[in-house]
Amino acid sequence: MRSHSRSRRSFKAAATTTAAAAALALALSSCSSAGGEGDADAEGALNSVNVIAPADPGGGWDQTARTLSQTLTGEGLVGSAPVTNIGGAGGTVGLASLATETDPYTLMVTGAVMVGAVETNASDVRIEDTTPIAKLTEEALVIVVPADSEFQTAQDxxxxxxxxxxxxxxxxxxxxxxxxxxxxxxLTESGVESSEVPGLLNYIPNSGGGEAVTMLLGNNAMAGISGVAEFSEHVASGDLRALAVSSPERVDMLPDAPTLIESDIDIELTNWRGVIAPGDITDEERAALEDVVAQAQQSEAWQSALADNGWADAYLAGEEFEALLADDIATTQETLKSIGLLE
Structure with a gap:
């Protein structure tokens, strides 16, 4: 029997870029730049930035990108912040696009999903090849089922x-x-050997939160796992039921959902999201991006959006964010091996 001690970890994921995906990334990169070249004035203050959501519309990365864009423009921090969706391969198509981005004033949303996908798909472009700007949020995951499901608890x-x-x-x-x-x-917390997990677990991945909801509501999947914000509306409407959340404590958006710990499953796990920039930008360009993101994070508009989406403020920048990324990459590699998803 194997068990995992409760874990407060942030993971990231991406996937291998095929030649076709790389070509698509290059094309989309050109489109993103055409949406508005980022630039700064003589004092280094930003006039505009490009924001990339490395996923299809409707999911957590898309929500984060659009919330950041709206905050930047709504607070008058930049004149424009166009959002481009570059979905696919757990964010690695977007990561490939960022690697070829010629506009230094570009921010791409990243996070726990991307680190794991980089590992499981042996992505040619890695997060280490980018410039870390800031960690922004943390969010609990929730396990849901259709309203008429026979499962009443996570253990069921x-x-x-x-x-x-x-x-x-x-x-x-x-x-x-x-x-x-x-x-x-x-599964491993319940005693399943890591080598048996891939054979038991029928996991259907999606590139956006909307696709998972569609599958669940169409009875094409028996359970779903995602960030609280992506499923909460459908739980509130009664279309889905929340079995448990992965945070240390219950969350305000789903107050009736027990934690996994309360469900006698010894796991704590939270998702985080942040932003990165192209890897070859100058110190001055990096400082300008860090400054404008810091101002956005401190604004009332951003703090209000955190509450509305059930996101915890987890702002971290500079060397501290770089250290977090390095630790998460190592931890993710270890965890993926421990549950049989990485050799």
Whole structure:
């Protein structure tokens, strides 16, 4: 029997870029620049930035990118902040695009999902090749089922997967991402050997939160895992039921959902999101981006958006953010191995 001590970790994920994906990334990179070249004035203050959401519309990365863009422009911090969606491969298509970006004033949303996807798909471009700007938020994950599901608790779901294996379908974000990691940890915490997890777990990845909701509401998946903000509306409407959240404490947006700890499953896991920039920018360009993101984070508009989306303020910048990234990459590699998703 294997068990995992409770874990307060942030994971990231991305995926291998094929030649076709790389070509698409190059094309989309050109489109993103055409949306508005970022620039700064003589004193180094930014006039505009480009914001990339490395996923399709509707998910957490898209929500974060658009909230940041609206804050930057709404607070008058920049004149424009166009958002471009470059989805696919757990964020690594977007990561490939960032690697070829010629506009230094470009911010791409990253986070726990991207680190894992980089590892599971052996991405040619890695987060270490970019310039870290800031960590922005943390968010609990929630395990949900359709309203009429037979599963009443998270343990019911785990027991069904152990008993019926691939017959139980679970949907969530990208393969190797934090949703997938939580699904694997549920099994290993219940005593499943890591080598058995891939054969038991029928995990259906999606590139955006909207796709997971569609699958669940269409009864094409029996359970889903994602950030609280992505499922809370559908839980409130009664279309989905929340079995448990992965945070240390219950969350305000889903007050009736127990934590996994309360459910006697010894796991704590939170997702984080932040922003990175192209890897070859100058110190002055990096400082300008760090400054404008810091101003956005301190604004009332951003703080209000955190509350509205159920995101915890987890701002971290500079060397502290770089250290967090290095630690998360190492921790993610270890965890993916421990649940059988990485050799």
């Amino acid at each position: 779901l785990v027991d069904a997967i152990v008993a019926d294996g691939q017959a139980v379908t679970v949907t969530g974000g990208s393969a190797g991402g934090i949703d997938h990691i939580l699904a694997g940890l549920l």
